[in-house]
Structure formats: structure tokens, C-alpha cells
Amino acid sequence: MLQTQNLMMDPRTSAQDVMRCDLCETAVVQMHCDTCLINLCKACVGEHISKGESNVHKVVKFQDRKLTTLYIACTTHDKERCKMYCKQCDIPVCISCISSNQHLGHELSKILQVLDEKKDTFTKERNELNDTVYPTYQDIASDVQNRISQLEKEYGDLSTAISKHGEDWHREIDKLVKKLKAEVDEMKNTQLQTLQKHLDEINKTMSDIKDEINSVEIAIDTNDMSKLFSVTSNVHTYRNLPHKIMPTLPKFIPGKIQGEELSKLYGALSSSSLTSDKHGYSMKTTQKSPEAGSSPPVKQLLDQPETVTTIDNTGYEYLYNVACLSDEEIWTGGNDSTMKLFSINRGSLLKSIRTKSGKIPSNIAVTKSGDLVYTDYWHRTVNIVKNEKIEEVIRLQNWKPKGVCSTSSGDLLVIMDSKDKKQTKVVCYSGSTEKKTIQFDDKGKPLYSFDTTCTYITENKNRDICVSDNAVVVVNQAGKLRFRYTGHTPAPKNEPFNPRGITTDSQSHILRADCNNHCVHIIDQDGQFLCYIDCGLSVPWGLCADANDNLFIAQCHWLKRQVKKIRYLQ
Known part of the structure; x- marks a missing residue:
């Protein structure tokens, strides 16, 4: 009761009734946030502090609060102070302005909220x-x-x-x-x-x-x-x-x-x-990568890429995916439920892992820690293989996962279709926790095609997110569209651009398999075409690059179910 009397007698308050908490609007005011300039009851202090993580809240007893905010004087009505804000007119307004019907039907906000x-x-x-x-x-x-x-x-x-x-x-x-x-x-x-x-x-x-x-x-x-x-x-x-x-x-x-x-x-x-x-510099990122502190050496593209070695017998009817475990070993995936680890130099099979569901893996990748990760489209799961044991990391409800990759920070990027196949989006996960979703551009239009069977994803060295669907769609870390690449003419076989696997290298080049033209497109980080890799390929599908910028290409042709190791940089 004494607290209530003190509130009613405070000379800095114009209310005739007991002041109420600005959050719950029922309890009596006991505290005040000097940072946000709002009144709180004790029960709402915790909720208020937890909402604005970017602010350092200074919550004090109501009687110890700072002086009342100096509101802007109304330019139309003398001696009136503006405590509201008209969003349509983009100006502060006072009570008299509102009463005059000048802002009838306009969206109004408390000026403290605008502040x-x-x-x-x-x-x-x-x-x-x-x-x-x-x-x-x-x-x-x-x-x-x-x-x-x-x-x-x-x-x-x-x-x-x-x-x-x-x-x-x-x-x-x-x-x-x-x-x-x-x-x-x-x-x-x-x-x-x-x-x-x-x-x-x-x-x-x-x-x-x-x-x-x-x-x-x-x-x-x-x-x-x-x-x-x-x-x-x-x-x-x-x-x-x-x-x-x-x-x-x-x-x-x-x-x-x-x-x-x-x-x-x-x-x-x-x-x-x-x-x-104009594009000589790029904005510095605030995130640190393990490579931070030293720039990768500049490597020039070879005039004639060369095949270093070939793994001829992978055992698949159709070979779709390849992922580098190291510069000595690669994982592969095809049109059955078995994922296989091969020795690159010997071409021998080292290990086989069968998917948990017995279904074909949509895509495979290797995490930063060296574990195999794969997506199961039909069972709507993302799984990690650790010590030959399969752990289900993510289970989706109304979405089906397609492409997956591991980022430099250890997160997973997953591109997925909605259950009705009318939407596609990219989601970033830390473990099983969803961190960020990328689906639309600045105009609210879909970034990604949902009418394509094969969709792959990778992260570039500048942390752009590169997706391969019917085109190469590249967005920055914040999800803002940077560019779309839809092919280059003339193409080696003069066929329409039919993109498949995607990967990047130490020079931030983006490499994209084109199965129709039996080649790989190389573009720079800004989407400018550089050259083709066209060295006797047959239906190139999956791509990956190792730490030494060797390119591994999974060929899908039923007569050439091979993995080729290609050297294309000096």
C-alpha cells in the first residue's frame, strides 16, 4: 500500500491512477529500465531483459529512475509534446495532431518504441x-x-x-x-x-x-x-x-x-x-576462420586441365555423389543405399556404410571434424556417421532434405523442399538447432527453384552460400542475393545448361558440373565465367575439391561410373 501511495505522489508522473507495468499492463509499477525507458513490475523484469539481447539493460527501482524522456515539441501545436509517431507520415505527433483527424487511419506507434x-x-x-x-x-x-x-x-x-x-x-x-x-x-x-x-x-x-x-x-x-x-x-x-x-x-x-x-x-x-x-576489395568479415591470418597463395588456371588418376570400378549402376575425406580418401554415393570410401591412389574400396533406412542418400558431405553426413529425402532426416554408427541429427516434419554441406564454422547447411514440392529453402543448423533460414529475396520472391530433382549446396571461402538447382544461386552470409549464373555460351556441346554438383576452391572459384555439355563451368566469386573443364568427361554429376585444389568428378554415365581426379590449377 505504501508503494502505491509513493507512485501516485511522484511529481514526475502525470497519471491520476496507479501506474501500471508497460508489459503486463496490470501489475503496479515497481521497477524502471533506464535503457529502454519503460516501467516494469518485478515479475516482468526477467522477460524484459531476455528480449533485447543487443542492449545492456539498466533496471532500477522506479523512484531511482532517470528524469523523464525529453519528448519532441510539436511543430503544429504549441506547448504540446509528441508521444506518438505516425509511420505513414514519418513524423512525431502529439495528442492534438491525432485528435485533428490528420492522421486518421494511419498506423501510429509509441514514440518510445520508435526511439x-x-x-x-x-x-x-x-x-x-x-x-x-x-x-x-x-x-x-x-x-x-x-x-x-x-x-x-x-x-x-x-x-x-x-x-x-x-x-x-x-x-x-x-x-x-x-x-x-x-x-x-x-x-x-x-x-x-x-x-x-x-x-x-x-x-x-x-x-x-x-x-x-x-x-x-x-x-x-x-x-x-x-x-x-x-x-x-x-x-x-x-x-x-x-x-x-x-x-x-x-x-x-x-x-x-x-x-x-x-x-x-x-x-x-x-x-x-x-x-x-571496382571489385578489388571485399568487406571484411567479423567471423574468424581457421585460415584467418594468412591469405591463400594465388593460383592460376591451367590452360589444359589434366587427369591425375581415375577410380574405374565404383560398383554403382549410376554414380551421383563424391565427397573428400582427405587428399588420400573419398566417399561416394550412387543409386543404392551404400556409401563407399575409396583410396584415391590405389583405387581400392576401404569401407562401406549402408544408410539407416535402406534408402538412397540424396547427398553426402564430410563435416569439419571428418565425419560423413548424408541426407535421407524419403525419411526426411539428416544423419552423421561416427565410428561407423549412424546418428540421426535432424528430423524434418513438412520438409524433405536434399543437398547438404559442412561450413567453415562447423554448422550444416541443408537445402530442402516442402512436402508439397512447392517451396525450397536453405536452413543453417548448429547440431540440431535451426540458426537461420534463407528462402526469399528482398522483394519476397523465392530464391530457389522447387521444380528440380537435383539440388546441391556448398559454402565458398568468402562464406557466400552457393546453391545449384536450375542455375547457380549465390547469396551472402545474411541471405542477400548476390547473383545468379545460368550458363555461358558457346557451350562445349551446344546443349542447354543442365547443372548438377557444385564445389569451391581456395581461390573462391565456384565449380559447377554441367551433365548435358559433359563439362565443368568455373566462375569467380562474383559470377564471372572463367573457363570450362572439358577433358573427356561423360555426364559429370557430383563434385568436390580437396585442400590442395584437386577436383574430383563423379561421372554418372552408365558405361563410365568413374571418379576422376583432375588438376586444373597451377
Whole structure:
């Protein structure tokens, strides 16, 4: 009773009745969250704290709360404060505005709720600036600085080569040597100035980002709504990364000493250049991978891919799937219930595992820990084989699993069809716990085809999720569509693109089997076609790549039920 009297007499409260909890709206107010500016009873404190995981809630006794929020003054009605927000008009409104029927039929929200939403948005953007954007620019600055140092070294090497060639000549050509070196210096200075200017712009942007972070943090911490609504976030501007400038050095072309026309015979410099690549940089991810800290070496595509070895007798009538356990062993799956482990070099069968249900496995993969995982479409399960014992990890109700892969973080990505075969989606699982679902694009349209029998999935090194259905559909970690790849012309057999298995390599290339054209398409991480692997393949179906970028291709042709090991990178 004493608590109730205190609440009714509090001068900061305008209510004539006992104040009620903002959550349950029945119990008497006893506590207050200074972070979210809402009143709570003791029973609702736990529920409130558990909802907003991104906020650090400061819950205090009601009488110890901060001063009441400074509401925005209404621009239309003097002495009125705006405690509501019109979503259609996108403006704060007061009680008089609402009573005037100006906003009749409009969706109204409590302004405190809008405040929470804005703070949450600013918090996420602040975190993105802190955790992703700014570190990315730091990496870019370091990259440009390294290029400057490398450019100095390579131009130094170029000058040294010219000097060594000049030692073979007599004094009368010293003037020519100086002239050529002056040209080198001029080219070098031009490129260094361009790169230095590029670095200065990046450093300026990094400074602007830090200022942006500070502004957003001030907005997040304030209860002054005028200040909050005056803040404008520019994070979308910083998401557009700068072009990557790549200097090209001139080449010194020495000539033979013949005593005449020394300027021609001594040699000349080829022209230098600076190229700007819009897609040269990618946004830094906040997740750490085991490979983080060292970039994979750059490998070039071979002009002519070569077959290293072939496993001829797999024992299947039709061979569909292949998955790398190591650089020495591979799992296979075909049109029966047995999954087989083969030695790559010997081509011998090491082990056989029969599916728990006796049905054909839809797809197989190897987890990060080296266990075999397979999907059972008809029994709607995802299963892991550990020590030759099968464990059911996921059982679906109204969905049927098709493709599966293990991610760099140890999660499972599963692509599945609805029971009525009218929907398809990708679900990320940690163990048996569903973490994320990807099904629609920004416009609410389905990302994936549900009218295809074969669907495969893999994760790229940049953590894009790559799905093979009637096309190659690539989304980023957040599920936002990056691109669709629907084939390249001319195709080796001039047949329609008929995609099957999919895999990626250390260079973030995406490799896609095309059974109609008896080849494998290689595209880069942005969907640009690079080349075909076309070396006597026959109905290529399943694909996988080992840690050394060897490609394994399961051929489905009834006369060539083979696994081919292909080398396609230098």
C-alpha cells in the first residue's frame, strides 16, 4: 500500500491512477529500465531483459529512475509534446495532431518504441562500422601501403637491371642511361603519387568513419529526441568500397650492342599503367576462420586441365555423389543405399556404410571434424556417421532434405523442399538447432527453384552460400542475393545448361558440373565465367575439391561410373 501511495505522489508522473507495468499492463509499477525507458513490475523484469539481447539493460527501482524522456515539441501545436509517431507520415505527433483527424487511419506507434528501434538500428550500424567497415579500410590501407613498398622495390630492381646492362656499354652512352632512368623515375613518381593520393583518401575515409562512429554512439546514448532525430547515418556510403588500384610496371627491353643507333639498340621502357578495379576489395568479415591470418597463395588456371588418376570400378549402376575425406580418401554415393570410401591412389574400396533406412542418400558431405553426413529425402532426416554408427541429427516434419554441406564454422547447411514440392529453402543448423533460414529475396520472391530433382549446396571461402538447382544461386552470409549464373555460351556441346554438383576452391572459384555439355563451368566469386573443364568427361554429376585444389568428378554415365581426379590449377 505504501508503494502505491509513493507512485501516485511522484511529481514526475502525470497519471491520476496507479501506474501500471508497460508489459503486463496490470501489475503496479515497481521497477524502471533506464535503457529502454519503460516501467516494469518485478515479475516482468526477467522477460524484459531476455528480449533485447543487443542492449545492456539498466533496471532500477522506479523512484531511482532517470528524469523523464525529453519528448519532441510539436511543430503544429504549441506547448504540446509528441508521444506518438505516425509511420505513414514519418513524423512525431502529439495528442492534438491525432485528435485533428490528420492522421486518421494511419498506423501510429509509441514514440518510445520508435526511439528503441532507432537506437537498435544505430547500434547495429555502429557495430558494423566498428567490426566490419573500419577494419576493412584498415586492411585496404595496409594493402596500399604494401603495394607502395613493393612498387619501390620493383622499381629499384628495374633500375638495377638497367644499370647492369649499362655496364656493358662505353662512356658515350651514359647520357642515354641517365635519360632512361629519368623516365623510370618519372613513371615511378607518377604511380607513387597516385597510390599515395589513393592512400590519403582511404585514411580520410577511415577518419570520417571514426567520426561517424562517435556521432552514432552519442545518438545511442542520448535521451534527447531532437538530437537523436538530427543524426543521419552514412554507413551506406562507406559500404561502397574504393576501387583497387593496380600499378603495372614498364619492362626494360635491352638491345644488342652494334655501335649504331644506340638509343634504339640499348633498349627502351614499355609504358606503365594504373588500373582501377571496382571489385578489388571485399568487406571484411567479423567471423574468424581457421585460415584467418594468412591469405591463400594465388593460383592460376591451367590452360589444359589434366587427369591425375581415375577410380574405374565404383560398383554403382549410376554414380551421383563424391565427397573428400582427405587428399588420400573419398566417399561416394550412387543409386543404392551404400556409401563407399575409396583410396584415391590405389583405387581400392576401404569401407562401406549402408544408410539407416535402406534408402538412397540424396547427398553426402564430410563435416569439419571428418565425419560423413548424408541426407535421407524419403525419411526426411539428416544423419552423421561416427565410428561407423549412424546418428540421426535432424528430423524434418513438412520438409524433405536434399543437398547438404559442412561450413567453415562447423554448422550444416541443408537445402530442402516442402512436402508439397512447392517451396525450397536453405536452413543453417548448429547440431540440431535451426540458426537461420534463407528462402526469399528482398522483394519476397523465392530464391530457389522447387521444380528440380537435383539440388546441391556448398559454402565458398568468402562464406557466400552457393546453391545449384536450375542455375547457380549465390547469396551472402545474411541471405542477400548476390547473383545468379545460368550458363555461358558457346557451350562445349551446344546443349542447354543442365547443372548438377557444385564445389569451391581456395581461390573462391565456384565449380559447377554441367551433365548435358559433359563439362565443368568455373566462375569467380562474383559470377564471372572463367573457363570450362572439358577433358573427356561423360555426364559429370557430383563434385568436390580437396585442400590442395584437386577436383574430383563423379561421372554418372552408365558405361563410365568413374571418379576422376583432375588438376586444373597451377
